[in-house]
Amino acid sequence: MTNYFWFGVFPYISLVVFFLATIRRYRTESFSYSSLSSQFLENEQHFWASVPFHYGILTVLGGHILAFLCPQMILGWNAVAARLIALEVTGLAVAILTLVGLINIVIRRLRFPKARRVTTAGDWFIYGGLLVQVVTGIGISINHGWGSSWFATSLTPWLWTLVKFNPDVSYITPMPLMVKAHIINAFLIILVFPFTRLVHILVVPNPYLWRKTQVVIWNWDRNRIRKSN
Numbered sequence: 001m002t003n004y005f006w007f008g009v010f011p012y013i014s015l016v017v018f019f020l021a022t023i024r025r026y027r028t029e030s031f032s033y034s035s036l037s038s039q040f041l042e043n044e045q046h047f048w049a050s051v052p053f054h055y056g057i058l059t060v061l062g063g064h065i066l067a068f069l070c071p072q073m074i075l076g077w078n079a080v081a082a083r084l085i086a087l088e089v090t091g092l093a094v095a096i097l098t099l100v101g102l103i104n105i106v107i108r109r110l111r112f113p114k115a116r117r118v119t120t121a122g123d124w125f126i127y128g129g130l131l132v133q134v135v136t137g138i139g140i141s142i143n144h145g146w147g148s149s150w151f152a153t154s155l156t157p158w159l160w161t162l163v164k165f166n167p168d169v170s171y172i173t174p175m176p177l178m179v180k181a182h183i184i185n186a187f188l189i190i191l192v193f194p195f196t197r198l199v200h201i202l203v204v205p206n207p208y209l210w211r212k213t214q215v216v217i218w219n220w221d222r223n224r225i226r227k228s229n
Helices: 002-028 044-069 071-078 081-111 113-117 121-143 147-163 177-195 197-202 222-228
Strands: none
Touching: 002 147, 002 177, 002 197, 044 071, 044 081, 044 147, 071 081, 071 147, 081 113, 081 121, 081 147, 121 177, 121 197, 177 197
């Protein structure tokens, strides 16, 4: 019963809340669809936090989507041992890059008072959820190897049973606890997604990954301000 709830019912609860809350927020609070960037408050550590995290997380998500949509292609690639090892090592390296960026984001938010002041409870919650997701993902890669292959043979069929509204949790039941925690946490992130700053992903295709560094120029006469004080 527990497995059926978490892997046969909870995913639908997460997705229903995701779609309904996302649509409602866009219709009533469209201006809030922003990352609420704090780059202008502090930019040096922002670069070393935001860039590794975004490049890493987008690559990891792309790999998961590819395994979901093209499992046979993944299995065909993994049929050669050298290619399988290369894929696994690359995936682990990108996950570590994501973790480095995420840790820097958290440290920056704690270290700089201005950035900390604009960080909400919801932000801390989502940072915690993402940390759990990345750490469990790295743990799976280290302790339960060849994940790209068993994802394609077990998790992909399970995900497709969800798409067909006929969930078959037998694919998930024999999975290690860490894998189950990783899956549950992923759907928990989807559940809270519409209530956090992550919604900017839906409307902004991350152009800041390749744009020039933002330059902020303060338009005031500091000497005159000092004299007036």
